[in-house]
Amino acid sequence: MNANTTMPKIALGAWSWGSGVAGGDQVFGNHLSESELKPVFDTAMGLGLNLWDTAAVYGEGSSERILGDFVKDTDRDNVLLSTKFTPQIASDSPDAMQEMLDGSKERLHTDVIDVYWIHNPMEVERWTPDLIALAKSGQIRSIGVSNHNLDQIIRANEILGEAGLHVSAVQNHYSLLHRSSERAGILDYCKEHGITFYAYMVLEQGALTGKYDSAHPFPQGSGRGDSYNPHLAEIERLTDALRSIGDRYDASPAQVAIAWAIAKGTLPIIGVTKVRQVEEAAAAAQLHLADDEVSLLERLGDETGVNTLREWEQDMETSSRNS
Template identity: 65%
Template structure:
């Protein structure tokens, strides 16, 4: 990835920030308000944990809004590495949906460029993967990834991007001692062989 030289080994997840659909009250830790989250952001940044993972669908924009306020208040725009996501299931909110959704994420987060932009799930690999290409060509997005995709879907997405000289930089899947499907399916091996960064989420099974 373009940001490898400054990429910490741990990403700070903002899945539970805010309330609403696909976040908030559906996620462990949602009881924390902004006054609780602010010191977490501040200490993380002080300790070099500057990679923040969020998504438009987390709290339906609330997670990005909160993170964006922290970034602006601390003037951390140039210090943060932002990972956020396009979710096909809510694409109907916009025309030219992926580009519009990426721009809306930038506005909420107070940034100009997204370091890592994901397709959140494989609703339609053939339809949505090509829409990443103009974002890469324009520089609005530095790197792209796929989340919750199986091995064949990851390979196909990489093929589509490769036709225009781009590639998948990262894969993000559920992975823990209890859920090792990315290992048994060959996804981890594929990532190693193709220099793709693997992001594991729910590594502690939400505290279970």
């Protein structure tokens, strides 16, 4: 990580930026232009939220391209860039990881990536060693693994350790509806080894913001609509509690859900498409929940009975080494 740049409590996600396969239009039902997103970027940077998470696969590179167009007009020392190598879209070339990184660097207008991730744990033994040359050549400042179970994280750390490197970050789905990384011991492992745990989908793609309920569903035909609309009735007690606790702090349900993730020792990644969302995220970082509020939210989350495991994920509690 850039030694001159302070790590914020929240990362901002650009998964919903761009379009195409795995892009914002198909997954989120969004249709956003650069002119709409530039004020979002500028506001975030002004508020000190300078850690941006994206991936080569998001919108087939269009998320990185939009973010990069903003980064090129910014002092690079003031922005932290997190992007990912996705094995599923890798070429058959022996230099597949280097090639994907080169594409990301070009789109992001940078020579170095602050956090570079293996996006999915496909063939841990094959792909993890390829990170070593990238790190030792200074092209990436720190190494992350995403969607890995505990065995896979430990194995990646062993492989990197042989070269004097280590896993610096883990990025998994983690929310009030999906705490399998906690139950599997991944959060504890990260704390014990000084690894930053990035929590993605903390707001369950909007399902925990209070904006959507059975009377106000997600856009039909979007990936998140297909995933969450059938369960909106079951999570209303949880979103009601988020709203009630928020009223005590003059905060929104989304801010309370973000504050919960921070209280658990994680660094939440919050997808942002509007200036208001950035401002809310910045304020959420200053919100401190009481222990009984954390416990209540977790009990209500468990009681929903809703399983938000997505098609690209493994159940961290039941999965075994798959390398």
